[in-house]
Amino acid sequence: MDFLITCKSNYEKILARESDGYQLKPSQQGQGWVLLKGDDKAAFTDLCFACHVLLSPLNVSAASVNALTEKLVNLFGQHVGSTRILGPWPFLFFSSTEGPLIQHAKTVEKYCFQKLQKKMSRVTKLAREGIPAGAKFAEGFFVYFTGFNQALVSFQALSQGQQRMTMDPQAPSRSYLKIEESFQVFGRAPRENEKVIDLGASPGGWSHSALKRGASVIAVDNGPLREPVKSHPRVHHLKADALKYRHEEALPVDWLLCDVLEKPEMILELLEKWFSHRWCRFFIVNLKVGRLDSVALLKSIRDKNKGLAPYCKELCIRQLYHDREEITLMGEVKPPSSS
Numbered sequence: 001m002d003f004l005i006t007c008k009s010n011y012e013k014i015l016a017r018e019s020d021g022y023q024l025k026p027s028q029q030g031q032g033w034v035l036l037k038g039d040d041k042a043a044f045t046d047l048c049f050a051c052h053v054l055l056s057p058l059n060v061s062a063a064s065v066n067a068l069t070e071k072l073v074n075l076f077g078q079h080v081g082s083t084r085i086l087g088p089w090p091f092l093f094f095s096s097t098e099g100p101l102i103q104h105a106k107t108v109e110k111y112c113f114q115k116l117q118k119k120m121s122r123v124t125k126l127a128r129e130g131i132p133a134g135a136k137f138a139e140g141f142f143v144y145f146t147g148f149n150q151a152l153v154s155f156q157a158l159s160q161g162q163q164r165m166t167m168d169p170q171a172p173s174r175s176y177l178k179i180e181e182s183f184q185v186f187g188r189a190p191r192e193n194e195k196v197i198d199l200g201a202s203p204g205g206w207s208h209s210a211l212k213r214g215a216s217v218i219a220v221d222n223g224p225l226r227e228p229v230k231s232h233p234r235v236h237h238l239k240a241d242a243l244k245y246r247h248e249e250a251l252p253v254d255w256l257l258c259d260v261l262e263k264p265e266m267i268l269e270l271l272e273k274w275f276s277h278r279w280c281r282f283f284i285v286n287l288k289v290g291r292l293d294s295v296a297l298l299k300s301i302r303d304k305n306k307g308l309a310p311y312c313k314e315l316c317i318r319q320l321y322h323d324r325e326e327i328t329l330m331g332e333v334k335p336p337s338s339s
């Protein structure tokens, strides 16, 4: 089987190396995408650097926008054939690169839908933009632009869930977007009355997100908190070193949030301490990988004997839309009896 996997621009080589560990063999790549051959559809839910996955993509090219539109509409018509579509179906016309190519994808999308409206009006009304996030491939119409008159078309796709979030003007920092996206991708967030420890909390974007959901927060950072977090009644600011922090009476907590600006190996050591003592149940941790070998780092985290994986009931590692040279670990620690 062939797969098109999209990623952040400039992460193609890393994605190809990561895929190699899952017996997925890269055959071609461009900015923000990699074509791979493999047998295991399930492998994709593990890939940290993958955003969207399109199954059996067809290469379509044409000399003009009109000709490309015509080809895409015909392909869709042939695919649907005599199938009677009764419910909503997803579609996405997109590209990994920012700017003109995305605009172009949206223009071609508009022309395609104008034509489809005339040919199959009822079916077109059931179209919903986006690829549903989840472990299963969704049936729909997915067009990924690799160039202005060149696209890869697929009728089955899955999304790892990364997405641009909306900024809250009250949030003390733009890091707020990262934690909001993490909660969305993980499918869980702190609830009312839950206890959260936020390591590396200053100026307070992550704490703000937990406080908004009704949780109480111990914010650990030598740096200052900004309003509205600073004087929030459910926040306690501890000016301390997060790596040494151990506030016995507060532990265990429901959530560990960690966005500490330190080397990944120091954070992983810290996590091993937290997980082995089961000081938290859920965790969201941002690792600043910079120019480190991320594939080797992922391998060590997932190592079934020495890594963090043995402590976890669930472990999801993703490069989020709002991550820069970073990756995010999300998961649940195993209860004491099963570790």
Ligand SMILES: C[S@@+](CC[C@H](N)C(=O)[O-])C[C@H]1O[C@@H](n2cnc3c(N)ncnc32)[C@H](O)[C@@H]1O
Binding pocket: 172, 173, 175, 176, 199, 200, 201, 202, 203, 204, 205, 206, 207, 220, 221, 222, 223, 240, 241, 242, 243, 259, 260, 261, 262
């Ligand atoms: C990216 S910022 C955190 C942003 C924060 N999550 C937010 O939403 O506003 C990283 C933070 O790590 C803190 N930091 C770095 N080393 C630390 C340590 N050893 N202990 C506590 N905080 C530390 C820095 O003071 C800085 O505030």
